[in-house]
Amino acid sequence: MKALNEGGLGFHETKKIGAGSVIQDTTKKFEPGDDIKFLNVPQTVLNSIQRIAKKDSEIKFPISMELDDLEKFETIEEVKVTVVYCIDLSSTMKYSVGAGESSRIEAAKKALWSLYVLNKKFFPNDTIYIIGFGSFASKIDPHDIPYLKTYDANDNFLHYTNYQAAFRLALKILKHDGAQNKRIVMITDGQPSACFIDNENQKNRILTDKPYSHFYIPDDATLSKLKIEHEIKLDTGGDVVYLCYRYRQVDPFIKSRTLSEAKKCKHERIEVDTIMVSEEDELLSYVESLERQLKGRAYYINPANIDKILINDFISHKKKILISTNRW
Incomplete structure (x- = not known):
């Protein structure tokens, strides 16, 4: 049952990465249209800190975030x-x-x-x-x-x-x-x-x-x-x-x-x-x-x-x- 194609919503996990509800350990850059509930908050904050650290030696709070900092967990489809x-x-x-x-x-x-x-x-x-x-x-x-x-x-x-x-x-x-x-x-x-x-x-x-x-x-x-x-x-x-x-x-x-x-x-x-x-x-x-x-x-x-x-x-x-x- 693991070798499945995309299809109607169900409870079988597929091997296809994309829109879905089963959260994976892997992450990807957040894109407009992605579901915000799958946001990887720790990695997103870390991305912001690393970006700021390259420009400034001092990290100031609150941390400013940009769209490129956002990272989300990948999901797979259930059919x-x-x-x-x-x-x-x-x-x-x-x-x-x-x-x-x-x-x-x-x-x-x-x-x-x-x-x-x-x-x-x-x-x-x-x-x-x-x-x-x-x-x-x-x-x-x-x-x-x-x-x-x-x-x-x-x-x-x-x-x-x-x-x-x-x-x-x-x-x-x-x-x-x-x-x-x-x-x-x-x-x-x-x-x-x-x-x-x-x-x-x-x-x-x-x-x-x-x-x-x-x-x-x-x-x-x-x-x-x-x-x-x-x-x-x-x-x-x-x-x-x-x-x-x-x-x-x-x-x-x-x-x-x-x-x-x-x-x-x-x-x-x-x-x-x-x-x-x-x-x-x-x-x-x-x-x-x-x-x-x-x-x-x-x-x-x-x-x-x-x-x-x-x-x-x-x-x-x-x-x-x-x-x-x-x-x-």
Whole structure:
């Protein structure tokens, strides 16, 4: 959150020196139009004394001051951010590390709820949206985070992982938001296994290569059931979804479509970070590759040890480990 641009008034500190409310240790000459409340009084008096001492050997009181004597503390701007947190609700998220251990979805919900609460507490001017996604994506009420459940394999093909659906809905939301600083944070266990098909040509191309490929569009009964029983309104728009789960691999077409949608977000100056919740090292490679191409950050969490986080920063090209001093 430190790498921010100028934007609407909020509580995030930027690295930009100029008009703002966060006082720095550094100073500059006072200029007409600057806020007098940031005047560095001791340095201003010292400047006056030094100027007078160069002309006269005697310092007389009251000290006369000139405009060039005035010096003020530099300030930095505080801005607000709009964040869309996207949590993976696909069926693989219900897996546990071992008997009695926390599942991926429970670890993901803890991470998401913590982020939401901290965001609201320390940055109250921020706007926060929550998206849950499987084969399709939907907006989630933040207060429902603790009660979220994964889709099951018998949920009419809704249990696949469609990153593109999350990116597309997040982009739709953020395009209507006026904040200068926008961010998408994905919380997932690894690799996408679904994407949208835009036209028949794409579908035929896939079928030519893989004749037994499966495509899905939810029927009205499924959509109605989700809305009535779970208050979930899927962002479908009549889209057809290509489903292809490959163990520890990503279908090339799905990989291409996912990256393309993510790059649309980057084109709109939206930062994309990923929180990876998994104990399988083999699943980390896809997220690492995606964030490297997006120049974002990947955060790796093992569900069995949520207090320890590995950060792979492709902005500063650094890796570091954070360890919490508090246990859950």
